[in-house]
Amino acid sequence: AQSVTQPDIHITVSEGASLELRCNYSYGATPYLFWYVQSPGQGLQLLLKYFSGDTLVQGIKGFEAEFKRSQSSFNLRKPSVHWSDAAEYFCAVATTSGTYKYIFGTGTRLKVLA
Amino acid sequence: GAGVSQSPSNKVTEKGKDVELRCDPISGHTALYWYRQSLGQGLEFLIYFQGNSAPDKSGLPSDRFSAERTGGSVSTLTIQRTQQEDSAVYLCASSSGADTQYFGPGTRLTVL
Numbered sequence: 567a568q569s570v571t572q573p574d575i576h577i578t579v580s581e582g583a584s585l586e587l588r589c590n591y592s593y594g595a596t597p598y599l600f601w602y603v604q605s606p607g608q609g610l611q612l613l614l615k616y617f618s619g620d621t622l623v624q625g626i627k628g629f630e631a632e633f634k635r636s637q638s639s640f641n642l643r644k645p646s647v648h649w650s651d652a653a654e655y656f657c658a659v660a661t662t663s664g665t666y667k668y669i670f671g672t673g674t675r676l677k678v679l680a
Numbered sequence: 681g682a683g684v685s686q687s688p689s690n691k692v693t694e695k696g697k698d699v700e701l702r703c704d705p706i707s708g709h710t711a712l713y714w715y716r717q718s719l720g721q722g723l724e725f726l727i728y729f730q731g732n733s734a735p736d737k738s739g740l741p742s743d744r745f746s747a748e749r750t751g752g753s754v755s756t757l758t759i760q761r762t763q764q765e766d767s768a769v770y771l772c773a774s775s776s777g778a779d780t781q782y783f784g785p786g787t788r789l790t791v792l
Contacts (some may be wrong), residue, residue, distance in 0.1 A: 583699060598778075602783075607719070607785075609684075609771065609783040609784055609785040609786055610771070610773075610783040611783075611784070612780055615780060616698075641695070656722075656723065660778070662778065663734040664736075665738075666711065666728075666730075666775075666778040667713060667725045667728055667736070667739075667778045668713075668715075668723075669724065669725070670715075670722050670723040670780060671722065671725075672721070672722035673722055
């Protein structure tokens with residue numbers, strides 16, 4: 567069955583430090599992969615997505631993610647975190663056979679220290 | 681509209697009452713989804729509408745939950761005889777087929 571694992575429930579980093587949020591997926595076919603961010607009281611905003619092609623994808627707000635098929639991973643990175651990045655981050659895989667629906671990870675809550 | 685809208689933004693109801701949650705998708709989007717976000721449980725898929733096809737209801741947790749989509753646009757999620765475990769944020773998303781889903785702000789449902 568398809569699944570997405572975000573092993574880190576909470577992460578705390580200092581402002582200006584680098585960030586990596588982990589995401590591992592289980593899906594038999596070539597996955598469509600997404601990272602969304604949810605600020606308190608807000609809906610989900612798309613950060614970036616991978617469908618095919620270059621395995622390093624650039625997103626908004628200075629985020630990037632790298633698809634590694636051999637590791638079934640799609641980790642999100644940012645070289646220098648800003649206080650406004652404090653939010654919850656969700657990784658998702660889209661099923662591409664049958665209903666095109668998202669399977670979400672349980673999220674990683676990011677706290678940024680000034 | 682500019683994005684997906686949902687109403688109400690907050691709903692407080694008593695156990696046993698019925699509630700209706702509304703979603704207005706992005707104009708022209710053929711696909712519409714409902715998800716539920718529960719504390720500590722992440723987001724779970726509920727139901728999917730695509731054009732005139734029969735909806736995929738595989739994620740609905742019980743027969744108290746139902747949804748319809750009128751005219752290929754607005755959707756209503758109905759929960760009958762609400763229970764406390766139904767308390768959650770209900771998110772709606774729309775997309776243009778098999779592409780990025782755009783999410784609304786959600787409806788926070790509290791069942792007392």
